[in-house]
Amino acid sequence: MEVVRITPRGYCHGVVEAIRIAKRVGSDRAEGEQVTMLGYLVHNEHVTRELEEHGVALVDAPDRMKGLDQIKSGTVVFTAHGISPLVVAEAERRGLNVVDATCSDVTRTHDLVRRLTGEGYHVVYIGKRGHPEPAGALGVAPDATTLVERIEEVDDLDFPAGTRLAVTCQTTLSMWDTKTIIDRLVERFPDIAVHNEICLATQQRQEAAVLAATDVDCVVVVGSRLSSNSLRLVQVVEERAGKPAFLVDTAADVRPEWFAGMRRIGVTAGASTPTQLTRAVITSIEALPETSAAAV
Numbered sequence: 001m002e003v004v005r006i007t008p009r010g011y012c013h014g015v016v017e018a019i020r021i022a023k024r025v026g027s028d029r030a031e032g033e034q035v036t037m038l039g040y041l042v043h044n045e046h047v048t049r050e051l052e053e054h055g056v057a058l059v060d061a062p063d064r065m066k067g068l069d070q071i072k073s074g075t076v077v078f079t080a081h082g083i084s085p086l087v088v089a090e091a092e093r094r095g096l097n098v099v100d101a102t103c104s105d106v107t108r109t110h111d112l113v114r115r116l117t118g119e120g121y122h123v124v125y126i127g128k129r130g131h132p133e134p135a136g137a138l139g140v141a142p143d144a145t146t147l148v149e150r151i152e153e154v155d156d157l158d159f160p161a162g163t164r165l166a167v168t169c170q171t172t173l174s175m176w177d178t179k180t181i182i183d184r185l186v187e188r189f190p191d192i193a194v195h196n197e198i199c200l201a202t203q204q205r206q207e208a209a210v211l212a213a214t215d216v217d218c219v220v221v222v223g224s225r226l227s228s229n230s231l232r233l234v235q236v237v238e239e240r241a242g243k244p245a246f247l248v249d250t251a252a253d254v255r256p257e258w259f260a261g262m263r264r265i266g267v268t269a270g271a272s273t274p275t276q277l278t279r280a281v282i283t284s285i286e287a288l289p290e291t292s293a294a295a296v
């Protein structure tokens with residue numbers, strides 16, 4: 001089976017930096033000190049296990065404030081997805097040492113929301129409900145932001161006359177979905193100030209996957225089901241290139257029957273996927289005999 005390695009793929013700068021910070025904090029911890037990440041530092045189980053081996057425990061709860069209740073002492077590490085200032089303040093009030101591993105691209109969005117709401121704008125934030133990144137960004141100005149997930153929700157928006165509006169978004173969404181929602185917002189609110197904050201790493205991985213997908217039979221995305229950017233890679237390959245796409249966490253998830261009748265398989269990986277996992281997936285696909293796969 002021929003594998004087309006799609007580039008860029010895998011770790012982005014924000015993930016590399018967050019892992020570096022968490023590992024350092026874990027390694028430097030004092031005797032008996034608890035170090036805890038509040039939620040998955042990045043959305044990948046394998047990274048989480050590795051961090052646990054470095055002394056960084058995981059507390060995962062439905063929301064960050066509830067998770068804080070489970071951390072009684074020591075150091076709390078905030079994840080790459082960003083954190084609401086309300087949670088940071090509460091952690092400090094409880095006497096925890098605070099370490100922030102938020103990606104600089106997410107921090108930029110927080111700064112943007114802070115600036116815009118400070119200037120009197122109401123910010124429409126496009127993002128996925130229940131994902132930690134929107135929760136952190138909306139927490140910057142809870143009373144001056146509105147979360148929108150689907151295009152249909154734009155039609156239900158209603159603001160008092162004279163409201164100055166701006167729109168921004170989660171960094172890891174589909175570029176195309178986001179543009180469609182922004183276009184609808186501009187249609188409804190022609191004066192809305194547009195700030196598309198999809199990060200460069202997400203854009204480059206999505207563009208590369210869609211482009212490569214035109215020249216392969218299907219695309220395998222290596223990443224976690226928890227990972228927004230990995231799920232979006234599957235989505236954009238299916239929707240933009242019209243090719244099948246399969247999400248696998250490890251090589252053990254690869255199913256030979258997916259590739260029946262196929263010859264060229266594209267492989268990409270989410271921004272939080274360790275390189276060795278992607279390498280193992282590539283090796284396992286390359287080892288599949290083309291004829292037997294076609295015969296499955």
Ligand code: SF4
Nearest residue numbers: 012014103105171199
């Ligand atoms: S995907 Fe983008 S926003 Fe998320 S950690 Fe990577 S660079 Fe930062």
